Amino acid sequence: NAGVTQTPKFQVLKTGQSMTLQCAQDMNHNSMYWYRQDPGMGLRLIYYSASEGTTDKGEVPNGYNVSRLNKREFSLRLESAAPSQTSVYFCASSRASTASTDTQYFGPGTRLTVL
Amino acid sequence: QKEVEQDPGPLSVPEGAIVSLNCTYSNSAFQYFMWYRQYSRKGPELLMYTYSSGNKEDGRFTAQVDKSSKYISLFIRDSQPSDSATYLCAMKRDSSYKLIFGSGTRLLVRP
Numbered sequence: 720n721a722g723v724t725q726t727p728k729f730q731v732l733k734t735g736q737s738m739t740l741q742c743a744q745d746m747n748h749n750s751m752y753w754y755r756q757d758p759g760m761g762l763r764l765i766y767y768s769a770s771e772g773t774t775d776k777g778e779v780p781n782g783y784n785v786s787r788l789n790k791r792e793f794s795l796r797l798e799s800a801a802p803s804q805t806s807v808y809f810c811a812s813s814r815a816s817t818a819s820t821d822t823q824y825f826g827p828g829t830r831l832t833v834l
Numbered sequence: 835q836k837e838v839e840q841d842p843g844p845l846s847v848p849e850g851a852i853v854s855l856n857c858t859y860s861n862s863a864f865q866y867f868m869w870y871r872q873y874s875r876k877g878p879e880l881l882m883y884t885y886s887s888g889n890k891e892d893g894r895f896t897a898q899v900d901k902s903s904k905y906i907s908l909f910i911r912d913s914q915p916s917d918s919a920t921y922l923c924a925m926k927r928d929s930s931y932k933l934i935f936g937s938g939t940r941l942l943v944r945p
Contacts, residue, residue, distance in 0.1 A: 723877075750931065759842065759937055760937060761838075761840075761922065761935040761936055761937040761938060762878070762922070762924075762933075762935040763935075764932065764933070767931055769931060775931075777932075809877055809878070820866065820883070820885060822868070822880055822883060823880075823933060824880065825870075825877035825878045825879070826877050827876060827877045828875075828876070828877050830875075
């Protein structure tokens, strides 16, 4: 039982390049999330998917797109990377996003540098 | 003003000390409170959660919520070097997907 897995672990891009961050969970969770973590800013929600087939914007969605490929997988795409997108990206999953006691479980993160 | 405020630290204590980590918040609608621990270059892992007010104890860890003061705390007894990590508080409203995080407090427990 691997929990939440993310690929790649590290990536360096040049400004304007595109890439997709992959996330998968094996806990049969309904909801999945993408966060970014920057020094002094905590974790900020980029996009989330309450259930398979739905996606919604979070706090900082500009410059990103997402795809909920199936119940297990949720990808984050940067179409034209900018230096401001240099960050650590975390994927998380939970059983049911609006339940009072819903708990999110996090992956190990992807460290992205945009030059 | 941020919805959740947390002192970034670092907080440095000797092994065996009692550690107190705290967050304040502004939204009185928050009902579900969590503490995550994050080791360097790792993802956050859920440590404890409490619903509404009160205390919850789990081994050396105690989580406390004071909704009247909009203040939550995490106490670590008999702290160990392995407790050295960043501790993130998080909270949410009932029936909401949105988890609001504090910026984290870095804790260093010296042997």
